[in-house]
Amino acid sequence: MLTASAPLGAxxxxxxxxxxxxxxxxxxxxxxxxxxxxxxxKLEVQVDILNRVTPLYLSGIxxxxxxxxxxFNIGVEGQYILAFLVAAHVGSLLTLPPxxxxxxxxxxxxxxxxxxxGLAGVLKVIRGVHEVISTIMLNAIAIxxxxxxxxxxxxxxxxxxxxxxxxxxxxxxxxxxxxxxxGFLEMFTRDLGQGRQLESMLLIAVAVGxxxxxxxxxxxxxxxxxxxxxxPTAAHVxxxxxxxxxxxxxxxxxxxxxxxxxxxxxSTGYFPSNPVLNLGFTGIAVALLGRNHTVGMFxxxxxxxxxxxxxxxxxxxxxxxxxxxxxxxxxxxxxxVVAYQVVAQIRKRQEAAMAMLNQLT
Amino acid sequence: MQSTQQKHTPVSANAIxxxxxxxxxxxxxxxxxxxxxxxxxxxxxxxxxxxxxKSTLMKILYGMLAPDEGxxxxxxxKAVLNSPTDAIALGIGMVHQHFMLxxxxxxxxxxxxxxxxxxxxxxxxxxxxxxxxxKISKAYGLDVEPDDFVDDLDIGQRQRVEIIKVLYRGAxxxxxxxxxxxxxxxxxxxxxxxxxxxxxxxxxxxxxAHKLNEIxxxxxxxxxxxxxxxxxxxTPSEVTAKELAEMxxxxxxxxxxxxxxxxxxxxxxxxxxxALPVESGETVLGGENGPxxxxxxxxxxxxxxxETVLTVENLRLVDESRVVVDSVNLTVHRGEIVGIAGVExxxxxxxxxxxxxxxxxASGGIFLLDQNITHTSVRHRREAGLGCIPQDRxxxxxxxSSPLWENTALGHQTEAPYSKxxxxxxxxxxxxxxxxxxxxxxxxxxxxxxxxVLSGGNQQKLIVGREMIAEPEMLIAAHPTRGIDVGAxxxxxxEILKAKSWGLATLLVSADLEELIGLSDMLLVMLRGRFVAxxxxxxLTSRELGAYxxxxxxxxxxxx
Numbered sequence: 043m044l045t046a047s048a049p050l051g052a053x054x055x056x057x058x059x060x061x062x063x064x065x066x067x068x069x070x071x072x073x074x075x076x077x078x079x080x081x082x083x084k085l086e087v088q089v090d091i092l093n094r095v096t097p098l099y100l101s102g103i104x105x106x107x108x109x110x111x112x113x114f115n116i117g118v119e120g121q122y123i124l125a126f127l128v129a130a131h132v133g134s135l136l137t138l139p140p141x142x143x144x145x146x147x148x149x150x151x152x153x154x155x156x157x158x159x160g161l162a163g164v165l166k167v168i169r170g171v172h173e174v175i176s177t178i179m180l181n182a183i184a185i186x187x188x189x190x191x192x193x194x195x196x197x198x199x200x201x202x203x204x205x206x207x208x209x210x211x212x213x214x215x216x217x218x219x220x221x222x223x224x225g226f227l228e229m230f231t232r233d234l235g236q237g238r239q240l241e242s243m244l245l246i247a248v249a250v251g252x253x254x255x256x257x258x259x260x261x262x263x264x265x266x267x268x269x270x271x272x273x274p275t276a277a278h279v280x281x282x283x284x285x286x287x288x289x290x291x292x293x294x295x296x297x298x299x300x301x302x303x304x305x306x307x308x309s310t311g312y313f314p315s316n317p318v319l320n321l322g323f324t325g326i327a328v329a330l331l332g333r334n335h336t337v338g339m340f341x342x343x344x345x346x347x348x349x350x351x352x353x354x355x356x357x358x359x360x361x362x363x364x365x366x367x368x369x370x371x372x373x374x375x376x377x378x379v380v381a382y383q384v385v386a387q388i389r390k391r392q393e394a395a396m397a398m399l400n401q402l403t
Numbered sequence: 404m405q406s407t408q409q410k411h412t413p414v415s416a417n418a419i420x421x422x423x424x425x426x427x428x429x430x431x432x433x434x435x436x437x438x439x440x441x442x443x444x445x446x447x448x449x450x451x452x453x454x455x456x457k458s459t460l461m462k463i464l465y466g467m468l469a470p471d472e473g474x475x476x477x478x479x480x481k482a483v484l485n486s487p488t489d490a491i492a493l494g495i496g497m498v499h500q501h502f503m504l505x506x507x508x509x510x511x512x513x514x515x516x517x518x519x520x521x522x523x524x525x526x527x528x529x530x531x532x533x534x535x536x537x538k539i540s541k542a543y544g545l546d547v548e549p550d551d552f553v554d555d556l557d558i559g560q561r562q563r564v565e566i567i568k569v570l571y572r573g574a575x576x577x578x579x580x581x582x583x584x585x586x587x588x589x590x591x592x593x594x595x596x597x598x599x600x601x602x603x604x605x606x607x608x609x610x611x612a613h614k615l616n617e618i619x620x621x622x623x624x625x626x627x628x629x630x631x632x633x634x635x636x637x638t639p640s641e642v643t644a645k646e647l648a649e650m651x652x653x654x655x656x657x658x659x660x661x662x663x664x665x666x667x668x669x670x671x672x673x674x675x676x677x678a679l680p681v682e683s684g685e686t687v688l689g690g691e692n693g694p695x696x697x698x699x700x701x702x703x704x705x706x707x708x709x710e711t712v713l714t715v716e717n718l719r720l721v722d723e724s725r726v727v728v729d730s731v732n733l734t735v736h737r738g739e740i741v742g743i744a745g746v747e748x749x750x751x752x753x754x755x756x757x758x759x760x761x762x763x764x765a766s767g768g769i770f771l772l773d774q775n776i777t778h779t780s781v782r783h784r785r786e787a788g789l790g791c792i793p794q795d796r797x798x799x800x801x802x803x804s805s806p807l808w809e810n811t812a813l814g815h816q817t818e819a820p821y822s823k824x825x826x827x828x829x830x831x832x833x834x835x836x837x838x839x840x841x842x843x844x845x846x847x848x849x850x851x852x853x854x855x856v857l858s859g860g861n862q863q864k865l866i867v868g869r870e871m872i873a874e875p876e877m878l879i880a881a882h883p884t885r886g887i888d889v890g891a892x893x894x895x896x897x898e899i900l901k902a903k904s905w906g907l908a909t910l911l912v913s914a915d916l917e918e919l920i921g922l923s924d925m926l927l928v929m930l931r932g933r934f935v936a937x938x939x940x941x942x943l944t945s946r947e948l949g950a951y952x953x954x955x956x957x958x959x960x961x962x963x
Contacts, residue, residue: 262825265809265816272802278761279791279799280814281782393855 048385049331049338052377053345059377060370064362074362081355082348085231089240094347096247096305097122097318099340101325103254104155104299106334108173110258111271111291113166117159117177118299119322120184125154126303127189127211130313131196134212143218148246148304155300156293158184163292167285173292193315210312220308243305248340250298255336257294267291299325327375333382346371417479418443418576418607419464424473426459433459434470435631441576441609441624443478446602448610448622451651452746452914455628457611461578464609465497466490477576496574498565500581504553511536511549514568539570544600558725559590563597576607583617584748595621613651613746615644615953627651645950652916652949709736710772712877712908713758718767720753720932727753728932731767733910735877740899740909742923742940744916746952750932751912752794755879758910759791760784771877785814790875792866794882794912800866801854808836808850811869818873835872843868844894860891867898878902878909884918896922916945916952930954 061071081087101118108115129151138146158180165171198212222239234240258264269277270287278284302321307313324346331346332339353367419441426434434456441447449457462468464475466484475482477493484490487497504513511533520531536549545563553561562582569577579598583591598608598621612618618625619639626636627650634650642650713735720728728750735741745751756762758769760781768777776784785791791814793799801810812821812832820831836850845865847857854862863883870878880899884892899909899922913919919926920940928936928951936951 260827260829262816262822262827265812265822265827268805269802269809269813269816272805273798275798276793276800276802276813278781279759279793281780281785281817283780283782393853 048381049333049342049378051384052331052381053374055377055381056370056373059373060366063369064366067363067366069362069366071362073359074356074366077355077359077361078352082352086235086238087351089227089234089238090351091344091347092244093239093241093305094350095340095343096241096244097302097321098324098328098343098346099247100250100298100304101302101321102328102332102339102343103250103325103336104295104302104322105326106329106332106339107254107258107267107291107295107298109271109329109334111267111287112274113163113288113291113295114174115159115162115177115292115295115299116174116326117162117180117184117296117322118302118325119320120177120181121155121158121296121299122302122322123189123317123319124158124184125151125300126307126317127192127196127313128154129300129304130211130214130307130311131192133214133218133307134312137215137217140217143215144220144308147214147218147307148301151300151304151307152297153300156297159296159299160289160293163289166292167288193313196313198312210314212312214307214311216311219311222309239309241305241309243301243308246301246304250301251336251340254298263290324371327371327378330375331378345374417441418445418477419609420476420479421460421464422474422476424460424463424470424475426456426463426468426470432631434463436473437628437633439626439633439636441607443607444602444605446598446608446610446621446623448612448618448625449628450611450613450615450618450625450647451628452613455651456631457628458580460628461497461580461609461611464490465495465578491572491574493576494574495576495578496569496572497578498562498569498580498582500584502561502565504561504564506554507552509550509552510547510556510564510567513553513564514549514571518572535571536567539567543567543570543597543604543606545570545597557590559586559593562586562590562594566597566601570606575605576609577601578609578611580611581613582610583612583614591617613953615647618647619644644953648950648953649946651953652946709738709906711735712737712772713910714768714770715754715758716768716770718754718757718769719765720750720757720762721765722753726765726932728757731932731934733927733934735908735910737908738903738906739925740903740911740923742911742913742919742926743929744913744919744926744948744952745929747914749929751929752881753932754929755791755794755881755910755912758879759789782817786817788876790814790870790873790878792863792870792878792880792883794885796859796862796866801862803855804853806851806853807840807845807847807857807865808833810854810865811836811839811850813869815869815873839865839868839872842872843898858888860887860894863887864891864894867895871898871902875907878907879912880909881912882914883911884913884915916948920945920948928952 057075064071064074082091101122104118104121105115129147132150133143133147137143159177162171162173162176162180165176166173193211196211198210220242223242223244224234224239227240228234258267266277266282266287269280270282270284274284277287299322302325303317306318328339328342328346331342349367349371353364356362356364356366417440419439421437421439424434424437424439425432437456437460439460449460451457459468463470464484466487466489469485475484477495482489482493484493490497505516508516511529514536515527515532520528520535522528533549539545540547540549543566545567547556547560547563547567553564556564566577582594586594595617598610601608610618610622619642622639624636624638625642625647627634627647629651637647637650711734713733715731715733718728718731718733719726731750731754733741743751743754753762757764760776760779760783764777768775770776771784771787771789774787776787776789779787797803802813808829809832812835815821816827817825820828820835822828833850839845840847840850843864845857845861845868847861854865857865867883878899883899884895887895896918899911903909911919911923920943923940926938926940926943926948927934928938928948930952935954938948938951
């Protein structure tokens with residue numbers, strides 16, 4: 043199938059170029075890949091990979107909702123970090139029955155994310171500010187401004203209480219955390235090592251993926267969204283309200299973005315002084331690689347998570363430097379863009395041929 | 404075609420000499436062996452209807468398009484123009500209809516951009532630039548302050564900036580593409596003054612236009628194009644506006660359309676080619692079509708006292724402070740087709756956008772049946788029974804890269820059978836698409852094809868089908884047969900008449916005069932945003948209609 047061949051070709055191309063880079067830098071590519079794949083064969087590493095898939099997948103979905111209507115929400119980064127912090131703080135302020143507490147925290151996170159990206163949507167609709175500009179600005183405001191200030195403001199007791207000297211917000215009570223999936227996983231495999239959990243946000247992420255697919259393909263709103271993405275003028279003539287569609291898409295995108303920090307919060311219970319960054323930007327690549335498709339994006343997230351997590355072994359075996367995976371990730375994105383362009387060209391030619399046939403009949 | 408060149412001056416005296424220029428686009432001949440001479444220091448108007456080939460010809464002259472055949476001579480020298488850069492090097496400059504200025508730069512910066520005078524170390528020499536600017540502005544009487552921001556200028560001033568920009572690059576042959584289209588009357592006067600000064604300073608001006616009075620006022624020589632060909636070159640003293648209108652619109656009856664007559668069953672009004680044979684294959688359409696029975700022109704039988712479906716009251720539309728539609732009143736009854744005629748750009752597009760709801764109105768009211776829809780959304784209007792065949796099917800009508808079954812739902816996605824409780828039913832969408840394709844003869848290999856794959860005629864039939872199958876109360880049909888083959892054309896006409904017979908109210912906007920005359924029960928002529936005539940199509944030739952449209956034959960029948 044043409045559709046599947048593009049991402050596969052892109053990954054293949056990226057591997058080829060990465061090998062070249064490895065050879066030039068004096069490493070043996072085959073050895074490096076063998077080390078990485080071998081490392082990823084371990085259960086612990088697989089759990090790490092899945093734990094990374096969760097936020098990347100959510101982040102990819104957040105970006106792809108924007109892409110569906112030709113909006114480029116670059117603000118996922120700021121949206122999830124601010125949502126993470128606010129949800130951590132609000133969650134720590136109260137104790138509720140378990141399900142309610144978790145629900146409240148997730149809702150707070152989604153609301154913060156939606157508010158931030160919704161602002162960009164409103165700015166676009168009423169003032170014509172391009173969403174790329176406004177979301178970049180809002181990223182700066184959220185991360186360097188609000189988060190930098192609030193993280194100090196909401197810091198727990200100088201942050202010395204926890205082991206390992208990690209600084210962060212007041213911890214959330216256990217009722218606000220999600221149990222891990224270790225018990226479930228261990229039914230099929232062996233016991234996991236200490237301090238490693240398969241986070242249950244994975245299930246919520248999968249549910250979000252399913253809802254996303256349903257929303258886009260099976261609802262009138264999804265139809266409006268896609269129509270406005272393919273041809274905004276025709277969509278407008280066809281009754282799609284252009285402004286409302288943009289704002290709604292941004293709100294949903296930001297809402298999902300708000301969940302990106304939740305896997306970490308739901309397992310650790312606080313916002314650390316050094317949260318995982320760049321998940322929002324990687325999400326754009328995941329959406330691109332997965333073609334905005336529910337299943338495709340899952341695989342996209344898997345590839346990026348694999349590269350992230352399996353590369354730590356390279357430091358130990360020193361068959362290559364760890365940074366090679368950053369180059370690979372970059373190459374994948376580049377190759378994906380090229381591969382999709384090629385496929386689009388082929389498709390265009392096929393369609394042109396079809397059109398010729400139709401003209402004749 | 405005859406080309407009545409007045410006097411063949413020697414080649415060397417001509418600023419521009421085009422010989423045998425031909426240009427084809429897939430399926431369309433845009434220019435057909437055009438010969439054109441423009442003498443130095445002449446104001447030469449190129450006029451013709453939309454689609455007559457004016458813009459293509461000018462783009463060829465400016466190096467934006469390469470001609471398939473023919474030669475271009477500039478100042479007697481044979482020229483090959485591969486890009487506008489080549490044209491500028493030969494002293495040809497073009498002022499586009501849509502200005503290409505950066506709002507947040509000053510006038511001077513806009514003018515020198517890309518041709519900056521430099522000082523040492525890569526610095527721009529603004530002083531030299533400003534001096535040169537002032538010299539040009541003074542020499543040609545183009546009054547603009549170089550240090551104003553373009554953002555603060557009005558349209559007329561912006562146009563002067565564009566002209567200075569061209570002159571700054573050394574042009575002495577200027578092409579002005581419909582320069583008056585965006586101007587108000589006073590600004591037109593100023594522009595004409597500028598053009599006269601350009602001429603006095605020795606520039607040659609090519610002026611594209613279709614407003615007759617303006618052409619007659621400013622031009623030294625007028626060349627008329629029609630259907631890709633040059634029909635004649637005249638001077639203003641030789642022709643009246645009416646004659647010029649006739650040259651532009653031409654005896655369309657004689658050549659093209661046996662089909663409409665066979666569909667409509669209307670007798671050929673007066674002379675011309677009533678005797679033209681109707682090809683056998685094309686008459687088939689009449690068979691199942693109710694309104695064609697007998698000699699009676701049943702379709703003209705206005706449903707007397709028919710319910711009013713659409714009412715437009717005192718509508719006024721403003722586009723960036725320019726009034727584009729003013730005091731428009733309109734009613735369309737059940738089973739009636741009201742046609743709107745007018746040279747493009749006189750407010751028809753804006754009017755239908757306002758009725759559809761995609762354009763904000765300045766004042767007035769719009770009513771559909773008993774509902775006031777003046778301020779409701781497009782979606783609400785569609786659900787209330789408003790259908791639309793948009794004027795540009797690719798831009799406004801289709802999702803080209805989406806499958807047919809999504810395209811047939813577009814505009815009706817909130818309604819049964821496509822959706823229920825805001826949830827789509829792909830099964831119903833597909834079966835409805837198959838139904839549309841079958842009933843309306845949309846030829847494709849399946850509803851999973853993208854709309855891209857269909858031919859233009861089939862795309863149009865798909866749009867007509869999806870609107871008709873929804874059984875609207877009111878249909879806006881904008882240029883419903885533009886650019887499609889004759890078979891699809893008659894199919895579309897047939898559908899419109901069939902729908903009329905079951906009581907559909909239709910507002911027809913078209914540039915095809917015969918289509919307007921053939922289909923409409925009543926014709927309104929729109930000129931500069933107003934209805935200037937209300938005509939009975941049963942007693943009208945397209946020649947007469949053309950004269951009304953260009954304002955050459957307004958007996959000022961009152962507004963309707």
